[in-house]
Amino acid sequence: MSQPEIEQRVGLGLPVVLAVGLHLGILILTLVSWPESEPEKTNTTIVNATLVSTETTTNQAQQAKSSKARDAAEESDQRQSAKEEAAREAERAAEQQRSAAEEKAAAQKAQQQKAAEQAKAAEQLKAEQAAAEKAKAEAARRAEEAKAIALDRKKAEAEKQAKADALKKAEAEKAAKAKAEAEKAAKEKAAEEARKKAEAEKAAKAKADAEAKKAEAEKAAKAKAAAEKAEKEKAAKAAADKAAKEKAAEEARKKAAAEAARQKALAEKAAQASAGSLDSLIDNESDAISGAKQAAQAANSFENLLKKYVGQNWNRPSGSVPGMTVTLRVSLLPTGELVTAAVSKSSGNAAFDRSAIQAIQKAAPFTEMQDLPAGAKSQFRNFNLYFNPEDLGR
Amino acid sequence: MRRLTAWMMAAALLAVTSLARADLTIEITKGNDSATPIAVVPFENLTGGSLPQDLARIISDDLARSGQFDPIKRDNLIALPGTTQDVFVNDWKRLGASYLVVGQVKTASNGGYSIQYELMDVLGNKRMLGEVITGSNGELRARGHYMSDEIFEEITGIRGAFSTKIAYITANGVGDNIRFALYVADSDGHNSQEILASDEPIMSPAWSPDGKKLAYVSFEAERPAIYVQELGSGRRAKLTGFRGINGAPAWSPDGRKLAMALSKDGQPEIYVMDIASRQFQRLTNNPAIDTEPDWLPDGSGMVFTSDRAGSPQIYRLDLSGGTERVTYTGNYNSRGRISPDGENLFMINRAGNGYQVAKQDLKSGRVTSLTDTQWDESPSVAPNGTMVIYATQQGTRGVLGQVSADGRAQFSLPSAQGDVREPAWSPFLN
Amino acid sequence: MQFTPYAKGLLVALSLSVMAGCSSSGGAQDGDMDSASSGANTAGMNTGANNNANQMSNATMPDVRTIYFAFNKDTIRPEFESVLMGHAQYLKANTSANVVLEGHADERGTREYNLGLGERRAKSVARFLTVQGVSPSQIEIVSYGEERPAVQGHGESSYAKNRRVVFDY
Numbered sequence: 007m008s009q010p011e012i013e014q015r016v017g018l019g020l021p022v023v024l025a026v027g028l029h030l031g032i033l034i035l036t037l038v039s040w041p042e043s044e045p046e047k048t049n050t051t052i053v054n055a056t057l058v059s060t061e062t063t064t065n066q067a068q069q070a071k072s073s074k075a076r077d078a079a080e081e082s083d084q085r086q087s088a089k090e091e092a093a094r095e096a097e098r099a100a101e102q103q104r105s106a107a108e109e110k111a112a113a114q115k116a117q118q119q120k121a122a123e124q125a126k127a128a129e130q131l132k133a134e135q136a137a138a139e140k141a142k143a144e145a146a147r148r149a150e151e152a153k154a155i156a157l158d159r160k161k162a163e164a165e166k167q168a169k170a171d172a173l174k175k176a177e178a179e180k181a182a183k184a185k186a187e188a189e190k191a192a193k194e195k196a197a198e199e200a201r202k203k204a205e206a207e208k209a210a211k212a213k214a215d216a217e218a219k220k221a222e223a224e225k226a227a228k229a230k231a232a233a234e235k236a237e238k239e240k241a242a243k244a245a246a247d248k249a250a251k252e253k254a255a256e257e258a259r260k261k262a263a264a265e266a267a268r269q270k271a272l273a274e275k276a277a278q279a280s281a282g283s284l285d286s287l288i289d290n291e292s293d294a295i296s297g298a299k300q301a302a303q304a305a306n307s308f309e310n311l312l313k314k315y316v317g318q319n320w321n322r323p324s325g326s327v328p329g330m331t332v333t334l335r336v337s338l339l340p341t342g343e344l345v346t347a348a349v350s351k352s353s354g355n356a357a358f359d360r361s362a363i364q365a366i367q368k369a370a371p372f373t374e375m376q377d378l379p380a381g382a383k384s385q386f387r388n389f390n391l392y393f394n395p396e397d398l399g400r
Numbered sequence: 401m402r403r404l405t406a407w408m409m410a411a412a413l414l415a416v417t418s419l420a421r422a423d424l425t426i427e428i429t430k431g432n433d434s435a436t437p438i439a440v441v442p443f444e445n446l447t448g449g450s451l452p453q454d455l456a457r458i459i460s461d462d463l464a465r466s467g468q469f470d471p472i473k474r475d476n477l478i479a480l481p482g483t484t485q486d487v488f489v490n491d492w493k494r495l496g497a498s499y500l501v502v503g504q505v506k507t508a509s510n511g512g513y514s515i516q517y518e519l520m521d522v523l524g525n526k527r528m529l530g531e532v533i534t535g536s537n538g539e540l541r542a543r544g545h546y547m548s549d550e551i552f553e554e555i556t557g558i559r560g561a562f563s564t565k566i567a568y569i570t571a572n573g574v575g576d577n578i579r580f581a582l583y584v585a586d587s588d589g590h591n592s593q594e595i596l597a598s599d600e601p602i603m604s605p606a607w608s609p610d611g612k613k614l615a616y617v618s619f620e621a622e623r624p625a626i627y628v629q630e631l632g633s634g635r636r637a638k639l640t641g642f643r644g645i646n647g648a649p650a651w652s653p654d655g656r657k658l659a660m661a662l663s664k665d666g667q668p669e670i671y672v673m674d675i676a677s678r679q680f681q682r683l684t685n686n687p688a689i690d691t692e693p694d695w696l697p698d699g700s701g702m703v704f705t706s707d708r709a710g711s712p713q714i715y716r717l718d719l720s721g722g723t724e725r726v727t728y729t730g731n732y733n734s735r736g737r738i739s740p741d742g743e744n745l746f747m748i749n750r751a752g753n754g755y756q757v758a759k760q761d762l763k764s765g766r767v768t769s770l771t772d773t774q775w776d777e778s779p780s781v782a783p784n785g786t787m788v789i790y791a792t793q794q795g796t797r798g799v800l801g802q803v804s805a806d807g808r809a810q811f812s813l814p815s816a817q818g819d820v821r822e823p824a825w826s827p828f829l830n
Numbered sequence: 831m832q833f834t835p836y837a838k839g840l841l842v843a844l845s846l847s848v849m850a851g852c853s854s855s856g857g858a859q860d861g862d863m864d865s866a867s868s869g870a871n872t873a874g875m876n877t878g879a880n881n882n883a884n885q886m887s888n889a890t891m892p893d894v895r896t897i898y899f900a901f902n903k904d905t906i907r908p909e910f911e912s913v914l915m916g917h918a919q920y921l922k923a924n925t926s927a928n929v930v931l932e933g934h935a936d937e938r939g940t941r942e943y944n945l946g947l948g949e950r951r952a953k954s955v956a957r958f959l960t961v962q963g964v965s966p967s968q969i970e971i972v973s974y975g976e977e978r979p980a981v982q983g984h985g986e987s988s989y990a991k992n993r994r995v996v997f998d999y
Contacts (some may be wrong), residue, residue, distance in 0.1 A: 325556065576976060
């Protein structure tokens with residue numbers, strides 16, 4: 007009985023304590039951490055500013071007051087000593103004068119004190135006003151700064167958004183550009199692959215030809231061997247018929263062995279013969295290749311040279327746009343001089359066409375042509391020049 | 401068996417003939433663009449007296465300003481032929497000239513001048529153009545510009561714009577004591593004529609499509625208002641007088657309407673006024689500043705400046721409805737001017753710390769900066785689309801600059817008195 | 831704790847809104863305006879003192895006729911509020927007086943757009959005056975954009991002196 011009571015008491019008390027403690031904890035946390043998030047600068051500057059300013063004004067007032075009092079005291083001293091000297095000279099009038107002077111001095115002093123007090127009061131008032139105004143200004147500035155912070159935050163967000171949008175657009179442009187470039191690269195790659203493919207096919211074809219020849223030689227040799235074999239068998243049969251039956255088995259065996267050996271020898275010979283013919287085939291081919299290679303290389307380098315010079319001298323008119331192309335029919339002398347250059351396929355724009363003609367007119371003569379081997383030179387006597395600009399910006 | 405051999409032989413023949421060379425085609429994919437070298441030889445003077453104008457100088461300056469030509473310096477000319485018959489073409493080939501202009505001036509029977517000029521293709525060694533024209537003393541500059549037009553068009557295929565005019569505004573003074581004036585001059589800045597003078601600001605001159613009238617903004621009535629003035633007679637009419645801003649007049653391509661910015665309803669909006677009926681149509685409606693309209697060449701709409709996105713950008717509105725933003729590069733783009741072929745937009749773009757003339761290709765969106773100065777304003781395109789005139793600063797003085805539309809060449813025009821600003825290029829006048 | 835950041839934010843926002851509500855309409859301050867602003871400040875304080883001294887007199891027209899603006903802004907800066915108050919008082923006290931508010935901008939950017947900017951500034955001043963009780967019929971607005979600079983020259987010190995609204999009585 008007591009236990010459940012105790013438990014009940016515990017059950018109620020602990021949660022209450024915990025709850026209160028939780029709430030207190032939250033309160034404390036918010037109160038404690040909140041001042042940190044406030045801009046500290048404003049708090050300290052406000053405090054500093056007020057302190058410094060009030061001190062200086064009161065100091066200044068005190069200094070002014072004290073220096074003024076000092077001056078007044080000096081003045082009155084000077085006057086008194088003068089009065090005493092004057093009184094010494096004329097004693098009769100001196101007493102009256104002295105009293106009059108004393109009265110005057112006293113009056114002046116009173117006046118100065120009053121003036122000093124008034125000045126002090128005015129200055130105090132001014133200082134108070136200044137302090138009040140400054141406090142007001144500071145409060146306003148604080149408010150404005152807080153507002154500015156909020157505004158700046160908003161502005162920053164807007165800028166961020168705008169930047170993100172711009173970035174998006176830039177990325178889209180970049181992607182499009184990359185895509186275009188990728189397409190271009192793919193195009194080039196495809197072209198190269200096609201070229202490679204053509205070359206591979208060529209090589210494969212040559213290889214196939216050689217192999218076909220080899221197969222044919224083998225086939226011929228095989229056929230020959232077979233024919234001879236048949237002949238030999240016939241002869242052996244005839245010999246066997248002539249000879250005794252008993253010797254036939256041994257002789258047949260012997261003959262078979264001899265025939266096999268002979269066949270083998272023949273096959274080897276045939277193989278050698280075909281191998282020999284294959285070797286000579288290969289030798290001939292390499293000779294042909296090296297000669298052709300040199301000519302091709304020379305032609306290639308001349309073509310590149312021509313491309314370079316014509317391109318350097320090609321000055322497109324300002325109305326040119328991507329997509330404009332013109333083809334010229336060009337004829338050169340063996341010396342590399344230009345004979346004719348005429349438009350065979352116009353771009354539709356006379357100025358663009360003329361710029362192409364002027365390009366080759368300016369680039370000629372191509373004296374390097376004289377060093378070309380005859381086979382290569384003949385290519386460049388009459389050829390087409392196709393102007394397809396890739397560098398016209400839009 | 402016979403048939404098979406025949407086919408094989410035929411195939412072999414075919415192979416042989418196809419192997420025997422296909423015609424070589426060489427492809428050129430890159431060029432080297434630069435201004436074309438041209439030799440303009442001082443015209444031979446057969447008049448017996450001195451000539452009031454240097455025609456060859458007018459021609460070579462015009463061609464240079466177009467950005468497309470690089471005239472050979474006069475000191476480097478090795479010979480001074482007057483006609484193509486006196487030309488040794490190899491001399492000019494050696495000089496590097498692609499083209500050659502020669503001419504002769506004689507006195508004409510009516511007291512004026514008879515001018516013969518010829519254009520020669522040096523590389524192809526053939527005469528391209530030749531003509532005899534006449535002109536009086538006062539018409540010599542105009543004849544020079546005419547020859548420039550003919551030579552330019554013959555070589556480039558583009559109509560020359562050297563015989564056009566420019567309008568501009570000058571200001572002398574500061575604060576409340578400024579004297580303003582509106583001028584019209586030749587496209588090279590010569591022969592300026594005062595059209596209007598005032599103690600109050602004059603702004604935004606705009607040529608009518610027929611080249612006979614100028615619309616402009618004048619504050620002479622203590623408030624900005626839009627006026628149209630006939631250049632021949634000097635007669636003018638005040639077209640608007642609303643409260644607030646009346647500004648940025650822009651003629652429609654058919655010359656019957658004026659687009660403008662009016663702030664009578666609270667803030668500047670784009671309106672179109674039918675000149676004959678004086679009826680107004682409001683085209684924009686938002687709290688932003690909408691101003692500086694410029695019609696599209698086909699009259700279907702216009703571009704204008706708006707800061708509805710926070711800072712000035714250029715938008716396009718279609719008269720049939722719909723507005724679309726055009727500029728996205730940088731956070732300040734204003735004062736858009738469409739090229740005559742409708743393909744490019746010229747404008748003032750703020751980049752880094754300066755305000756510069758820029759060109760945007762309307763198809764690709766690509767933006768190119770055409771100037772590298774800092775306080776550029778008021779770009780205006782020549783009617784053949786090849787040159788742009790604009791206002792800029794030399795020190796603290798306003799001067800006019802000119803740049804070719806491809807950005808290749810920059811020139812500043814001979815500056816008139818005081819501060820010069822707000823140039824406007826006329827349409828073709830002939 | 832999970833909601834302390836929110837609590838912080840809420841309390842900060844609460845205090846901000848309280849301060850914003852209590853303070854007068856302020857604006858952002860860009861650009862350096864030392865000499866001009868201090869001049870305006872002392873002038874402002876003088877007129878403030880005068881007004882405090884002579885509460886309801888329709889005495890002299892306020893001396894300070896020009897207020898300045900930050901780059902690309904048309905908000906009234908706090909240091910000019912007393913100047914505007916002075917003009918508002920004067921106009922309310924002299925209902926036959928009319929003023930033309932001339933709006934200006936600095937030279938940067940294009941001219942017609944700058945007409946719009948100058949007009950925005952003049953409108954901002956007009957709004958302030960009418961909120962203070964000045965009758966709109968006494969106020970007229972003209973914008974000169976960059977056409978009438980007070981000072982020639984490039985650079986922020988010149989620009990700051992050109993971004994202004996002028997009271998033209």
